[in-house]
Amino acid sequence: MSSAEKTNGMDTLETLPQHVAIIMDGNGRWAKQKGKPRAFGHKAGVENVRSAIKTCLELGIDCLTVFAFSTENWNRPKKEVGILMDLFLTSLTKEVDELHKNGVRIRFIGDRSAFSKKLQKQINDSEQLTQSNSKLAFNIAANYGGRWDIVNAVRNIYQRIEKGEISVDKFDVELLNSEIALSDLPEPDLFIRTGGEHRISNFLLWQLAYTELYFTDVFWPDFDKANFMEALNSFSTRQRRFGHTGEQIEKKQTTS
Numbered sequence: 001m002s003s004a005e006k007t008n009g010m011d012t013l014e015t016l017p018q019h020v021a022i023i024m025d026g027n028g029r030w031a032k033q034k035g036k037p038r039a040f041g042h043k044a045g046v047e048n049v050r051s052a053i054k055t056c057l058e059l060g061i062d063c064l065t066v067f068a069f070s071t072e073n074w075n076r077p078k079k080e081v082g083i084l085m086d087l088f089l090t091s092l093t094k095e096v097d098e099l100h101k102n103g104v105r106i107r108f109i110g111d112r113s114a115f116s117k118k119l120q121k122q123i124n125d126s127e128q129l130t131q132s133n134s135k136l137a138f139n140i141a142a143n144y145g146g147r148w149d150i151v152n153a154v155r156n157i158y159q160r161i162e163k164g165e166i167s168v169d170k171f172d173v174e175l176l177n178s179e180i181a182l183s184d185l186p187e188p189d190l191f192i193r194t195g196g197e198h199r200i201s202n203f204l205l206w207q208l209a210y211t212e213l214y215f216t217d218v219f220w221p222d223f224d225k226a227n228f229m230e231a232l233n234s235f236s237t238r239q240r241r242f243g244h245t246g247e248q249i250e251k252k253q254t255t256s
């Protein structure tokens with residue numbers, strides 16, 4: 001039996017993350033490997049998001065955040081960017097009702113003003129339709145960058161200071177955090193990057209401060225439930241210390 005099969009039952013997972021953040025990477029190389037155009041990989045990649053959502057719903061993971069398009073992805077060939085934008089619009093339009101039926105709350109993070117009016121409307125409509133759902137908080141980072149997020153938060157605070165709503169000496173970690181994307185949710189416990197690269201690529205820079213990192217060579221379109229379970233299994237074996245000693249953590253576990 002492979003390790004993936006062994007962990008396929010919930011019984012071996014001691015701790016489950018509340019929030020999983022995924023860099024869905026490797027669509028282009030997946031397609032290339034098959035002798036197909038990159039667009040073919042993107043289409044398969046978008047379809048595979050459904051499988052990740054299903055796993056989260058089945059296991060009771062509360063929040064899933066996926067990186068769909070970075071602020072740097074505008075640097076790609078115009079044609080590829082256009083294909084990605086079309087895919088976002090068609091798949092969101094196609095999937096939203098089913099997601100709503102399953103109790104999924106959809107939210108977008110990033111600067112949406114750069115998208116077409118039509119896509120912006122679909123984004124707003126999807127968020128509005130699903131805003132009261134509570135089974136899974138599904139967040140899509142689109143035209144998102146961790147640096148943009150921090151700059152945006154600082155700008156918002158600066159405006160509040162200028163208006164006299166708060167004073168500069170109130171500027172602390174907690175205040176900045178309150179303006180950062182997804183600050184109403186638990187911080188990501190587990191970060192997964194598919195596609196073999198070992199980097200953050202300007203994803204949730206602030207939010208990942210204490211997140212457990214997991215990297216796999218599997219290209220995103222191939223990342224299935226067994227692969228997801230492997231990542232969850234790895235997470236469940238980790239000791240999260242948050243600056244404490246291992247002994248302090250063990251003591252806390254035995255007394256609680």
Ligand code: IPE
Binds near residue numbers: 029045069070073
């Ligand atoms: C991730 O796959 C999707 C986006 C960045 C939109 P890539 O398109 O980066 O695939 P690779 O890394 O080139 O294989």
Ligand code: IPE
Binds near residue numbers: 070
């Ligand atoms: C990160 O992947 C962005 C998304 C998955 C949306 P990239 O493929 O753009 O990252 P780099 O360029 O390899 O760092």
Ligand code: MG
Binds near residue numbers: 026195
């Ligand atoms: Mg890539």
